[in-house]
Amino acid sequence: MEVMHADEEMMDLRRGPWTVEEDLLLVNYIANHGEGRWNSLARHAGLKRTGKSCRLRWLNYLRPDVRRGNITPEEQLLILELHSRWGNRWSKIAQHLPGRTDNEIKNYWRTRVQKHAKQLKCDVNSKQFKDVMKYLWMPRLIERIKAASGVSPAITGVLQNSPSSHHHLIINDGVLESSSTVVSRPSSESSSFGAVSSFSESFEAPPATVSGLPEGADSGGLCGWPEEQSLMSPGFMEFDQAWWNGDMISDGLWNNVEDSSWFL
DNA sequence: AAGATGAACAACCGCTCCCGT
DNA sequence: TACGGGAGCGGTTGTTCATCT
Numbered sequence: 673m674e675v676m677h678a679d680e681e682m683m684d685l686r687r688g689p690w691t692v693e694e695d696l697l698l699v700n701y702i703a704n705h706g707e708g709r710w711n712s713l714a715r716h717a718g719l720k721r722t723g724k725s726c727r728l729r730w731l732n733y734l735r736p737d738v739r740r741g742n743i744t745p746e747e748q749l750l751i752l753e754l755h756s757r758w759g760n761r762w763s764k765i766a767q768h769l770p771g772r773t774d775n776e777i778k779n780y781w782r783t784r785v786q787k788h789a790k791q792l793k794c795d796v797n798s799k800q801f802k803d804v805m806k807y808l809w810m811p812r813l814i815e816r817i818k819a820a821s822g823v824s825p826a827i828t829g830v831l832q833n834s835p836s837s838h839h840h841l842i843i844n845d846g847v848l849e850s851s852s853t854v855v856s857r858p859s860s861e862s863s864s865f866g867a868v869s870s871f872s873e874s875f876e877a878p879p880a881t882v883s884g885l886p887e888g889a890d891s892g893g894l895c896g897w898p899e900e901q902s903l904m905s906p907g908f909m910e911f912d913q914a915w916w917n918g919d920m921i922s923d924g925l926w927n928n929v930e931d932s933s934w935f936l
Numbered sequence: 937a938a939g940a941t942g943a944a945c946a947a948c949c950g951c952t953c954c955c956g957t
Numbered sequence: 958t959a960c961g962g963g964a965g966c967g968g969t970t971g972t973t974c975a976t977c978t
Contacts, residue, residue, distance in 0.1 A: 689946075689972075711963070727964075728947065763966060775946075778967075783944055 686720045690729055694719060698726055699734055732773045739771030743780050745820070749813045751777055752785075752805055 686694075701717035707730060710723030719726060732738070743751070747769055754765045760781075762774035769777065789796035792804060 687948075709963075722948095723963080724949090724965095725947075731965095732946075760967065774966075779945055782968095787943085 685722060687725070690733075694721070695729070695734060698730060702730065702734075728775075732775045737771055738773060743772075743776075745813045745816045747772065748780075749810060749817070751780065752810055752813075755781065755785075756802065756805070 697717050697719055701713060701719075705713070705716075707713070707727075710727040712723075714721050714723045714726045717726075721729075750769060751765060754768055758764055760778075762778045762781075766772055766774040766777050786796050788809075789798075789801045792801060794800045
């Protein structure tokens with residue numbers, strides 16, 4: 673049941689889903705007059721909508737360069753990376769995924785990422801979950817990207833069968849690169865760690881410079897993580913040793929990981 | 937086949953910031 | 958400097974559709 677606010681009732685403003693006719697009015701008006709000044713645009717276009725509503729409809733849906741459909745593994749990787757750096761700065765993250773809107777990325781995070789955290793029975797902002805993203809999800813995404821394209825042009829990587837090896841995401845000069853590796857646990861624990869060991873094989877790929885980042889995007893060093901929120905912050909080697917020894921991620925959490933196939 | 941449930945996505949709301957007056 | 962309107966951002970809610978029971 674649609675609830676109409678008093679001022680909207682007075683001005684006969686519409687709310688809720690947009691009709692095809694409204695979309696046409698908005699698109700045609702912007703084609704002829706350009707975007708901006710949304711409140712007056714709404715009036716002059718003959719739309720009984722707020723300027724806000726028009727702006728949102730245009731930016732999130734009608735804009736010709738808006739990309740729709742499934743978020744690709746490359747985009748997922750980038751979202752995880754950038755969110756670990758900037759947190760819920762959706763519009764800032766969206767700037768680095770051409771054609772994707774902040775709303776879409778926010779929805780992706782809420783429906784997918786937070787769901788996975790819930791499945792693992794941990795908070796999405798917890799260290800544990802960040803470790804899962806860092807050591808499982810992101811490497812798995814890289815593996816998927818590699819598998820999908822033979823040798824991925826987007827990802828540079830060397831996976832080594834070493835317990836202390838890692839994936840590194842490197843963003844330099846607007847280029848997202850991944851180098852090296854993945855973590856696997858000692859064979860004594862392999863029974864509960866199959867998902868990880870399955871991608872702790874070696875591969876080599878040629879250098880690559882493809883990414884979702886636009887030219888001139890800001891960059892960092894290793895994984896571009898200047899802030900303490902970084903998944904791969906400086907000093908991660910020491911941290912990893914503790915993680916490796918089982919101090920960081922409980923067996924219960926790993927059991928949850930094993931039980932779910934979400935990161936595939 | 938029909939209702940219940942949950943995932944995905946579209947849209948709205950409140951707040952803040954910026955800029956012109 | 959204060960004020961008001963426009964614009965943008967992040968959180969939240971509503972709607973639709975697919976899957977499950």
